[in-house]
Amino acid sequence: EVTVTSLKALANFPIGVAVPESLLTDTAHQDVVIQHFSQLTSENDMKMDAMHPSETTFNFAKADALLSFAEANNLTVHGHVLVWHNQIPDWMRNFSGDTNAWVAMMENHVTTIATKYAGRLETWDVVNEAFNEDGSYRGSAAGDDSVWYTNIGESFIPKAFTAARAADPDVDLYYNDYNLIWNSDKLDGVIQMVNDMQADGVPIDGIGFQSHITVNSPDISTIKAQMQKVVDIRPKIKLKITELDVRMNNEGDAALTTFTAARAEVQKQYYFDIVEAYLDIVPEDQRGGITVWGTNDGGSWLQYFPVPTVEWPLLFNDDFTPKPSLQGFADALEAA
Ligand code: XIL
Numbered sequence: 001e002v003t004v005t006s007l008k009a010l011a012n013f014p015i016g017v018a019v020p021e022s023l024l025t026d027t028a029h030q031d032v033v034i035q036h037f038s039q040l041t042s043e044n045d046m047k048m049d050a051m052h053p054s055e056t057t058f059n060f061a062k063a064d065a066l067l068s069f070a071e072a073n074n075l076t077v078h079g080h081v082l083v084w085h086n087q088i089p090d091w092m093r094n095f096s097g098d099t100n101a102w103v104a105m106m107e108n109h110v111t112t113i114a115t116k117y118a119g120r121l122e123t124w125d126v127v128n129e130a131f132n133e134d135g136s137y138r139g140s141a142a143g144d145d146s147v148w149y150t151n152i153g154e155s156f157i158p159k160a161f162t163a164a165r166a167a168d169p170d171v172d173l174y175y176n177d178y179n180l181i182w183n184s185d186k187l188d189g190v191i192q193m194v195n196d197m198q199a200d201g202v203p204i205d206g207i208g209f210q211s212h213i214t215v216n217s218p219d220i221s222t223i224k225a226q227m228q229k230v231v232d233i234r235p236k237i238k239l240k241i242t243e244l245d246v247r248m249n250n251e252g253d254a255a256l257t258t259f260t261a262a263r264a265e266v267q268k269q270y271y272f273d274i275v276e277a278y279l280d281i282v283p284e285d286q287r288g289g290i291t292v293w294g295t296n297d298g299g300s301w302l303q304y305f306p307v308p309t310v311e312w313p314l315l316f317n318d319d320f321t322p323k324p325s326l327q328g329f330a331d332a333l334e335a336a
Contacts, residue, residue: 002322007036007315010333014039014122014289016078018243020299021045024065032295032320034073039122041078041242041291042066043301047087052109055091060116067120076122078242078291081176082110083160084128085138085146093147102151107163114167123288125176125208125242126164127157133179135189157193158202165203172288176208176242181226182218194233206238206288211274212302214247215266220273227281240288241278245313246270246325247302254309259297267312268328275332296320 008015016039023029033040044050045062053059070077083106095105114124130146132138139149148156157175164173175194180187190207197204207230230239246267249256256263278290294300298318302311315326 002324002327004036004322004326004330007326007330007333008038010330011038011290012284013287014076014078014240014291016041016242016289016291017295018043018080018291018293019066019295021062021066024069028320029295029299030069030073032316034075036315036326037075039076039078039289039291040066040070041080043294044087046080046113048081048084048092048109049087049089051113052092053089055095055105058112058116063117067117071120077120078240078289079117079121079124079171080242081125081128082113082164083126083148083156085148086129088147095147095151099152102148103156103159106148106152106156106160110160110163111167114164114171118168119170121168121171123172123174123206123240124164124168126161126173126204128176129178130157130175131177131186131189131193133183133186135185135187135192137189154193158197158200161197161202161204172205172238173203174206174208174238174240174242174288175204176210178210178212178243180207181209181211181213181241182222184226184229187226187229191229191233194237198233198235204237206240208240208242208288210243210293211241212243212245212247212293214250215263215270220277223274224277224281227277231282231286236286238286238288239278239282241274241290243293244274244290245293245300245302246274247311247313249309249311252306254307257310259312263312264324268324270328271315271325272328272332275329276335279332279336297323 017037018041020043138144139146296316297312
């Protein structure tokens with residue numbers, strides 16, 4: 001039995017959830033979000049393609065609506081995302097110009113959006129997924145894909161952070177990526193970049209561990225070691241779990257067709273262990289928060305990524321009733 005009355009009430013740091021545009025017309029979904037979470041991330045509507053459909057046109061309508069909903073219901077907002085190689089509009093992918101023109105184009109995007117929402121966001125993912133698994137920059141090896149690296153070089157990252165800070169002096173600026181929760185080569189590359197940025201006086205306030213993971217993998221000792229590396233960065237920055245979900249199948253596999261009570265208990269324990277690890281390793285002043293990537297299982301992107309499959313990765317069932325995983329998350333907060 002799940003007895004959690006409010007997840008967010010158990011924490012003094014942001015407890016977030018990624019939400020689709022449909023939240024705004026789905027009151028059952030809204031009720032759960034308002035009851036349990038203190039922060040929202042837009043799942044898709046603040047990405048480059050959504051916000052900047054043509055070179056001379058910005059589309060703020062969806063982000064505005066989500067922000068209004070958040071402000072009306074006492075939720076903060078984590079901005080996702082200013083610069084990413086994925087989900088960019090075609091005009092950007094096909095942009096032609098020299099390095100300076102690419103820099104100006106990228107900075108215009110960052111400056112326009114960060115200025116528009118200045119003072120209203122808690123945090124921004126300034127750059128997303130700029131590293132390869134071996135710790136090198138995405139785009140630096142044959143076959144990699146990043147228009148930003150290809151056309152600007154690695155300086156696109158400090159340039160994006162500098163532009164974001166100039167536009168919004170108070171928002172916390174994050175570098176966000178997947179597999180940082182277990183891949184030490186990749187995290188080492190990111191930390192080297194952070195060290196370089198700090199040495200150069202470029203603003204960066206935190207690292208986001210996306211944390212799209214499979215139940216019981218990575219193991220908790222690995223997760224703690226990765227968290228510790230971020231905690232040890234000097235000057236101190238924050239660590240945020242930005243996109244947590246716990247799939248039951250291995251990635252690319254669709255073997256399981258049912259979510260048994262036994263599997264739910266295993267997932268509950270793993271959610272407990274992850275939240276406990278975060279509380280154990282990350283000091284209060286370095287906690288950027290924990291965000292789950294979706295509310296109910298049926299709404300999870302893992303239903304179609306990387307292959308269509310039935311998945312149960314989140315804290316609520318399809319009908320928004322709570323799962324044991326919610327209890328596991330809450331139990332860890334309460335035990336701290
Ligand atoms: C995903 C969304 O959840 C999907 O709806 C969309 O089709 C693809 O993008 N890393 C990120 C997120 O930073 O933006 C991605 O979100 C999931 C992986």
